[in-house]
Amino acid sequence: MGTGRTAQPAATATLLVAEKDRVADDVVALTLVEPGGGRLRDWAPGAHIDVVLPTGEMRQYSLCGDRFDPFAYRIAVRREEGGRGGSAWLHDSVRTGRLLPTGGPRNTFPLVPSEEYVFIAGGIGITPLLPMLAQAEVLGARWTLHYCGRSRASMPFLDELGRHGDRVRLHPRDEGPRLDVAALVAAAPAEARIYCCGPVAMVEAVERAGAPRPAGSVRAERFSAAQQPAPVRDAPFEVVLARSGTSLTVDPSATVLQALEGAGVRVLTSCGQGLCGTCETTVLEGRPDHRDSVLDAADRAAGDCMLVCVSRACSDRLVLDL
Structure with a gap:
């Protein structure tokens, strides 16, 4: 992810759950509409929305419906046992007709033009890739999808994918050996762009195998934050807010976001990870110590942005456009 991102400020809207369907074992799809029947904000493949829980916390879900339908969003949610509660609430408590506060859409995983794509999905990671397949069709690009899961029963949207024939390769674990993603990436044509969404182990294997490929040709979205090494520095650093000249000290035990909020500076935030x-x-x-799972190598090298919920400073001082 990163270069070419189309992230936008979160926009709050209350949407109506028009449909709720079981699409695989422990997976439901929700169709969301504007309560008055109005048009929704446009979006592009790779975008997600925030769903606000009753606790005020937010969860992010990829848009996986028809991007050319201006009146409906679709998301799919896998029930995560032992998770943080958002998926269980959406499965157990949300019914058709419920109003859901939402934010977005925003896109940190955009599809860039290419003549050929290799898509790799693990489980619910199929969701951001579904609109990408449709876009690749519109572009007339060559593409293949490798879709992994525990079993066919656990893999949502197989009926939809069936119309694409042998361009979709299914890899249920209970039917054969695990997909060798490193070999798949190594064998991909040099000009192909590779998109992956799935569990951390899958994403990391794809990223390792794709390291020798041209910058930006391998893009991935994760279910959970990547493991990060220790911060570059364990001493306090200064954050200067350029618009007001205010100077803040960020202690080792605090995040930049916490320091900003402590000073009364409002920054849009959602996942906190x-x-x-x-x-x-x-x-x-200044030079950020990037500790996120969104920016790619080019963004990190440029050093002109940071995710303040987790990233810190390599330098003694950061000046932010706040």
């Missing part, structure tokens, strides 16, 4: 891109902030001076 460096996954969704909501809190991306422009850096005017």
